[in-house]
Structures are given as C-alpha cells and as structure tokens.
Amino acid sequence: MTNYNPLRSLPGPSGYTKGDVFVLFGELFGRGYANGLVDEARKAGMTIIGITVGRRDTDGSLRALTDAELAASEEILGGKIINIPLEAGFDMDRSVSGISPVDQLKGIKTDGWDSAEFDWEAIEQSRKAGIERFTTNLAKVMEEMDALIPDGVNVLFSHTMAGGIPRARILMPVLNRVFKGQGDRFTPSEVFWETALGKLCSICFDEVTANTFQHLVEFSSKTRERVESSGKKVAYTAYGYHGCEVLINGVYTWQSYTPYLQGWAKMRLEDIASAAWEKGVRATVFNCPEIQTNSSALFLGVEISLYPLLAALEREGGGPSLERITSACSQLLNEGTTVQELLAQADRYLADPLLIPSHDYATWPHHNTSEQASLMLNSATSMLEMNKDPKNIVCAELSRAVFQAVGRLMFRTSWQPGAPVFWLNHEIVAREIVAGG
Template identity: 60%
Template sequence: MTSYNPMRALPTKSGYGKGDVLVLCGELFGRGYANGIVEEATRRGMTIIGTTVGRRETDGTLRHLTAAELHEAEQNLGGRVINIPLEAGFDLQPADDGRSPADQLKGVKPDAWESVRLDWDNIEQARLLGLARFKANLASVVTELEKMIPANANVLFAHIIGGGMPRARMLMPVFNKVFKGQGERYLSSAAFWGSELGRLCKLSFDEVTADTFAHLIEATDSLRQAIIARGHKAAYSAYGYHGCEALINGTYTWQSYTPYVPGWAKMRLEEIAAAARSRGIGATVFNSPEIQTNSSALFMGVEIPLYLFLEALQKEGATALAAELREECRTLLRDDVTIEQMLAAATSYLASPVLNQFAAFETWPHHNTPEQAELMLNCSARLMGMNRNPKEIVCAALSTAVVNGVGKLILDSMWEPKAHVYWLNHDIIARRLAQGE
C-alpha cells in the first residue's frame, strides 16, 4: 500500500514550452483527463505526438487506422498520430486453439456468471500473445519517435491507457448489476470479484491499466537515456485513482467511490512508478478526482463528490472562476432547483454515517453493500434529475474545470518530478486554477 501523499504546495511553473514534446501513450477519445494535459501543452507551444489503439474489424482482426480515421484522430489531437495499433490486453486475442477469452463467454447467460468455469491455459496463452503483440508494436512506435523527436527537446511521456474490462456481451448486464444495481438487482462486488469472471477482470485490468506503464518505461529506455545525455529532460506521467479529498461540511475529507474494482490495478500502477523512481527515473502517478466522462458512465455515483468542487473553488480563492461556474451551473439546473440544494444533496450522501465503514484509506478499495449502493445510486439519480436537460449537465462544466487544473498541475510537476505518486485533491486543483495561466 502506497503512503498517502497529497500535493499541498503548488509546484513551480515548469519550463516546458515551444520545441518540447508531449508523447501520449494511448489514444485521445472524447473528453477526459488526457484532454487537460494536451490543451495545456498546446497552449505552451509544445509539439504533441499521439498514438492509436487501432481498430477491430468485424472478424476481430486488429488493424491500423484508415486514412480518414487517421485524419480525424490528428484533427482531434492537434498533432501527429503514429498509426501503429497500441491496443493493450488479451480479451480478444486468440490463443493457440483459436479461441480468445471473450470467445469462452459466448453463449453464456448473464445469470450464470457465478458458475462460469474458464480455461485458464487458454487465457494465459492469449495473455502472452497479446503482451507480445503490444510490446512489438510499442517498439515500432518508439522507432518512429526516435525519428520525430528533435535533438533539443525535453520530452514528457504521458501514459493515458486505462480500463481493461473484457469485451464479452454477457458481462455488461453483470457489470450493470454490480455498479448500478439495488434492491432485487443488487449484486455484491465482493461476490463478483471472488468469481472466475472477477479473476479474469483483475488480470485484464492489471494488464491494461498498470503493466502498460512499465512496458512504456522499458521500451523507451534507450530513447530516454539519449534525451538526458543531450542535456534535456525525459519523464513519465500516468493517471491514477485512489480516492480524493472533497470539502465536506467545511472540512477536506478523503473519500472514494465504491465499488471501484479497478482500484487494485491502480495501486499496481503506483508500485510501477515507485520501482521506476528507485532506478532514478522520473515517473509519477497523479491520483485525480472523480469526474464525469464517457468511460466513467458505468460507475454511477462516482460523480457525486464533483459537485463539491464549487465549494473548494470559493474556499481556495478562485472566486472569479467560482462565480462563473456557479452561474453556468445555475443555468443548467431546473428553475425550481438552487445551487445550495444541489450541494446539500451531494453532501448528504458523502457525510452519511452509512459511509463510515468505507472511510479507511488503508483498506481501499472497498466492496459495496446493499445499503451503500441504494443510498449512492438514489443520490446520483436525484442530482442528475436536477439538470434542466439530461444532455447538458452540471457535471460536464465542473469536469472541464477539474481536467484543466489537473493538466496544469501535471505539466508543472513533471519538470522536476519529486515523488512517484501524488493525490491531486480539490484544494490544490482549485488553488492552481486561482493562479491562472
């Protein structure tokens, strides 16, 4: 278990600028944390180099992007994209017998999740083949990077790969019960995690979310040493999650979303960064707050602490931004709902005695209970129902602010990385936004 290390002091603004390079390991999709660092790097004049996970054909074959897809990806990024598939994981990887782990689950009914028995020899073969593919493609990406990175550039490698939920149709109804179920539809995350399907998910989360960071550091070893030998900087950042401090009833309090089953992989990510730092490599995981994204939609209720970011902005002196966001949020809420009612609803959940058993940092991640799931899901639904339009929500506006603040903090911190992990809580993000550009 990593010791809790919240960032309390604002880092000195970094020297990254024109001529320096931000390399993304992973593809930029939709709106998420990666957008924050890309937009901040672009604002500072850095060159952006992206990668892609590739695309799957209907027969499951992994391929490069088409010319049209590549153009769209580069327009979205605002930089060059190296068109070599960097999809991680093994869920769709055929083993020696031609079956992938996902194939094993074809025809299995969701209600049979507990009785599923998997062929682990098949899964291990698929894992090793998927790993070999990823490493080979990553080596090809690094070869391209060696041609593209100028000799006088400082380089930040940003790991933005996450997830790893096996892509099997029968799993989604099971996940919906684990993360969104209550009453008769409630499903214990501990029971699921202890099943063979849970074991498969853990292996997949580790492979995708965590181990890819180690592979990135290993694959760029010679490139990193060459950059440093030229008198320039080379460092690695990654996005983690390990709970977050929110301003609950006037006090910054660590809390976390439950049940966050990818949490074990996120702790493995922290350990990988610690191992790299022990070898003198500048690698840092930034444990960032809960936001609303396409990928977080499955974790209904994860967004509840985000509402209280408005309180942190006010407390930390970002008064102009706080006023601007409060007004934007007010226009997004129904006419019969006030900002105060919204904040009170979020606080009522986060301050509930029901959550006392989930307050221990040392035993994170925690599994759900029927009472906690019901309280969280009903609170989330109530808060979402306060929006005037379900497609234009308060959480989107607040997420944008948090993403921007985190992007600035990461770029500032990685100029002289001082720890293998930081928690970026609401307080430090609000103070960075109060600081301005």
C-alpha cells in the same frame, strides 16, 4: 501500499518550450482527462505526438486507422499519430489452440455466470499473446517516435490507458447488477470479484491500466537515454485514482467511489512508477479526482464527489473563477433549483454514516453493499434530475474545470516531479482554478 502523498502547494512554472515534445500514450476523447495536459503542451508550443489503439474489424482482427480515421484523430490531437495499433489487453487474443477469452465467455448465460469456469491455461496463453502483440507493436512505435524526436529537446510522456473489461455480451448485464443494481437486481461487487469472471477482469485490468505504463517506460529507454545524455529532461505522467479528499461537512475528507474495481490495478500502477523512480526514471502517477468522462460514465454515482468542488473553490478564495463556474452551473439547473441545494444534497450523501467505511484509506479498494449502492444510486439520480437537460449537466461543467486544472498541475509538476505518486485533491485543484482567475 503507497504512502498517502497529497500535493499541498502549487507547483512552480515549467520550463517546456517550443520544440519540446509531448507524447500522448492513449487516445484523446472530448471530455477525457488527457485534454488538460494536451492543452498545456499546445500552449507551450510543444510538438505533439500521439498513438492509436487501432480498431477491430467485424471479424475481430485488429487494424491500424484508415486514412480518414487517422486524419480525423490527428486533427483532434493537433499532432502526428503513429499509426500502429497499440490496443492493450488480451480479451481477443488467441491461445495455442485458437481460443480467445472472449470465445470462452460466449456460451455463458445470465443465470449461470457466477459459476462459470474457464480454461485458465488458455487464458494465460492469451495473456502472453496479448503482451507479445502489444510490445512488438510498441517497439515499432518507439522506433518511429525516436526518429521524430530531435536531439536537444525535453520530452514529456503522458500515459492515459485504463480499461480492460472483456468485450463479451455477458459482461454488460453482470456489471450493471454490480454497479447499477438495486434490491434483487443487485450483486455485491465482492461476490462478482470472487467469481472466475471477476478474476479474469482483474487480470485484464492489470494488463491495460497498469502494465502498459511499465512497457512504455521500458520501450522508450533508448530515447530517454539519448535525450538525457544531451542534458535534457524526460518525464512520464500517468493518471491514477486512489480516492480523493473533498469537503464533507466543511472538512477536507479522504473518500472514494465504491466499488472501484480498477483499484488494485491502479495500486499496481503506483508500484510501477515507484519502481521506475528508484531506478532514476522520472515517472509520476497523479491520483486524480472523480470526474465524468467516456470511461467513468458506467459508474453512476462517481460524479457525486465532484459537486463539493464548488465548496472547495469558495474555501480556497473564490473570485472570478468561482463566479463563472457557479453561474454556468446555475443556468444548467431546473428553474428554482439552486447550486446551494445541490451542494447540500451532495454533502448529506457524502456525510451519511453508510459511507464511513469508504473513508478508510488502509482498506481501499472497498466493496459495495446493497444499502450503500441504493443510497448512492438514488442520490445520484436525484441530483442529476436537478439539471434541466440530462445531456447538458453541472457535472460536465465541473469535470472540465477539473481536467483543465489537473492538466496544469501535472504539466508543471512534471518539470520537477519530486515523487513517484501524488494525490491531486479538491483543495489543490480548487487553489489552481482560483489562481487561474
């Protein structure tokens, strides 16, 4: 396992300037982590290039974006998107006999999912077909991209890809039991993870969340060598998650959302960065705090660790940014409810003895238990109910503050990265926000 390596001091300025190139390797969504880095690249005057994962037609085939979709995505990104579909994973790729993993999942019923068995040979063939499809398209993307990158500029690649849950109907009720279930509607994550369905998810997560980073590093080698031979820099960043230190009872304490089933894939992502680093490639995974995004929305409770950011802001010096964020949060809470009450409740939850196992770094990722899941889900719901409007919540305000600060930290660190894996805990994120004023 990667040695725990938190970023403890604020990075110096970056040297990226106008004309340098920023490549976003993943799509950009309104509240996603990538916005932070894209903002920094824009501010530095960098040329922004993006990719698309493509879209699936109703018959299941993968296609590039239509002109209208492309124009809309380019406007959001503020840069050119290379329109060759780079969906990773293999859930819809066919085996030699024409069966995809999603086809295999079709007949599974809600009362028999835990004993379902698969044709693993066909799944392996699909996996290989998915990699073949992805890398064939990636080679074309990289050729177009290389032509867009002039000599004599620095290049920063930002990998954001994560996911891989097979798109089969059966997964939703099953995952709801694992992540949101209580009492007799609860299935422990370990039970799920040990089933054939769990094993399939694990392989899918590895492909999307981790192996795409390796493909990116490999398939951009021609560009990297050209840029580096002209004396300029090429760096790669990726977003990881491997727990996060937050203030609990006034002490910065490493903790994790449980059950984080992408955790094994995220450790693989760290290994990929470390292996690339050994070969002289400046690839760095930044393990980031829990925030609310399109991707984390399924995981009710992940956002509880975000509330103590307000306490961290105070600990790290407060000032105008703390006042601004606290005042914005206060306005979102019910009449008569205070930020202090919210913080006290989050602290009570995070300090609960039931959560002590999730403070053990060495045994991460942890599986959930019925008691811990109930405590988390009930605490999360009670804190969400403190907001006036369920569509406009404190977590959104805090998430934005975090992804902006994380973007600034990653951007500057990537100029002189120093290590293949860093943790961006609440302490450094809060210091960055406070320093921003």
